[in-house]
Amino acid sequence: MIRTVVADDHYLVREGTRRLLEMSGEVTVVGAVGDADELMDAVRRLGPEVVITDIRMPGGQWRQGFEGIDAAHRIRAAHPGVGVVVLSQFADALFAFELFKHGTEGYAYLLKDRVGDLDELLGAIRAVASGGSVIDPKVVEGLLARRDVRGQQEALTGRERDVLREMAHGRTNAAIARALHLSISSVEKNVNAIFTKLGLENSGDVHRRVAAVLAYLGPEPS
16 A cells, blocks of 8 residues: 555545545555645655645745645655655646656656546556656647657657657556557567667666656757
8 A cells, every 4th residue: 555645725636536546445545635835744744655746736935836846846855755746737848847857756747637547647656656757648749749859860750659658658668568559579669769769878767768758858949
């Protein structure tokens, strides 16, 4: 059972998330709070393994609109073993980059509609609990739809884009193979091609793969 604290200022969302997680049999919710200050206190008192927090919550000392992200950074700094899943209604990747700006390990950025998909939410919880990371594939998909591969490098094929989305979701090669109905060797070839085309070092480490995806999909130059 993964010890978890849930933070959301909407009571029904907070309690609904608590009940959904506890019904899974994999998570025990040791605390449910309504703002960023209460979240920090709950982490200190209750010692969770994972925090699930809304991106926006009340709290005067926090940057408006980034309360959940700022709390995530403070939690990871003070309690490096605690993973944080940030739930957001914003598919704009700038919010994801803000979460991951100090590193990817132990963080997940999911759109709030993932709460209704228990398998997706549990997958993110497991990932951050073990030091991995996840970025919502919808965020990656939106970026891929409007961005060319940097420099003179060859554009990714449709299949490579599919694999890149799954990589960003934190999945291993075996999990990508199952999701896309491919052989593991085919996935490996696509992963190698992606890293070659993007000029990125190949790595089997899950959170470093997400970091590589983020490096490529970083904000457009202003």
